[in-house]
Amino acid sequence: MLKTRVITAIILLAVFLPITLFAPVGAFGALIAFVVVFAAWEWARLLKLGGAGPVVYALVAAVALVASTQLGTGIEEARSLFKAAAIFWVIAGPFVLLRKPTLAQGAWRTFLFLAGIVVFAACWHALVAARMQGVPFVLSLLLLVWLADIGAYFCGRAFGKHKLAPAISPGKTWEGAIGGWLVVMIVAAAAVVLHAFEPTLYSALLAQWGAARALLALTALVAFSVVGDLFESMLKRQAGVKDSSGLLPGHGGVLDRIDALLPVLPLAMLLLG
Template identity: 45%
Template sequence: MLRLRVITAVLLLLVLLPAMVYPGPWPFALVTGALMAAAGWEWCRLNGAGPRAARVGGAALAVGLVVLWWRWGHAPWPAAVWWGITALWAVVLVLALRQGVEAWGRWPRMVRLVFGALVLGAAWWALVSLHARGLGALLSAFLLVWVADIAAYFGGKALGRHKLAPRISPGKSWEGALSGALAVLVLAQLWTAVERAWLPGADGLYPRLWAQGVPLALSALLLLTAASVAGDLFESLVKRSAGVKDSSGLLPGHGGVLDRIDALLPVLPAVMALHTWLA
């Protein structure tokens, strides 16, 4: 299984890295748009759409996003739009996680499908917007989620005693979540030191936050980490409601696309909200 996971990850990187470093926006937009098509297909399947409807939904999402980007991608969204999407995520996460697995299937199917299309589209738009700002802006968002996830895994393995959400994801613990938050704070300090010393103008999120003062920076970083954890839990809830372990088998050894981007979905719009607000 580990070998399969590594092979899949390497193949994904071989596709993503050239698109990320290409100076224009379109290769990255098209590659990530294809991933969003797959994620949209998975979301439709998890929420009761039939095979044909799920395929049409995923393809329509990707085509619609690419057309919208071609038409209006040059015009940045105001901070209020990103804050509105972030607020919507906060409301849905609190409601869904508090109500539990059984309640999710009682939400109207159309509401679930529309919400999925909206948040997948917003995450993709944030993704290509961050890429347009530069690799520093994009990688600082990615690293926050990756570092939080890795630290939470190892911290939970070593110290986990108190379950975070036992009916949704029994493996997650409060100790793991705290480990992830501490690791993100360390990451933010290290990134800021490196950017200021050797990479001025890299446009990472963390120096912008620290420049606003320690209280605001700490609050933002902890909330972003919480959003990452909640996004992961939310996808687990949706999968449990559908009675499946993985969102699909598209990525051998990893599950589906949603399994890889679940924590990013609420974080990316929030990061764009902060970037736009701090500009």
């Protein structure tokens, strides 16, 4: 299992890293669109759409993504799409986690099919807009989510005692979540003090919002990375599966890798809009 996981990680890095660092924005956008369409396919499967339904849903997401490009790829042009995705995550995300409705049936299922198109389109536009700000910027945005996740894992293992959402993801703890937040704060502070690889998300928030509000903004982004993670965990738990798919051997599916990014990306771009 570990060998498979490592091999998959190496292949993913070999594909994504050069394109992110060196390819034109158009090539980067094409790669992210490919990822988003597969994520949409997994979303439909978790909502128990049978037969060829997930493939059709993925095709609809692809068409919607192409159609949405008329909004543009800049922060201002895609702002309405970011707002729509943000409303979903700020209102529906916490409500679902607190009330735990059955998501794969009735009105919730229909709503999530529609909301998913917006969520995935906003994810694509936000990543492309971030890439247009520069490689350091998009990497710092991704790093926020990765650091929060890694910090939560190790701090949770070392200090975790109080379960964060035992009915949804028993392994997550409040101590882990706080530890992930602290790791993000430390790295962000270091990056700002050292003026490392600017412009980054951290330097942009500081310049636009000031130190206190930038701290609150980063805290909110870390919190919503947890919301995105837990939301997908709930989808999987209700669907009775461990992973969103087996597309990435040893790592699960695409949604398993980008769940925390889905709310963070549009929210981050809104904060800087």
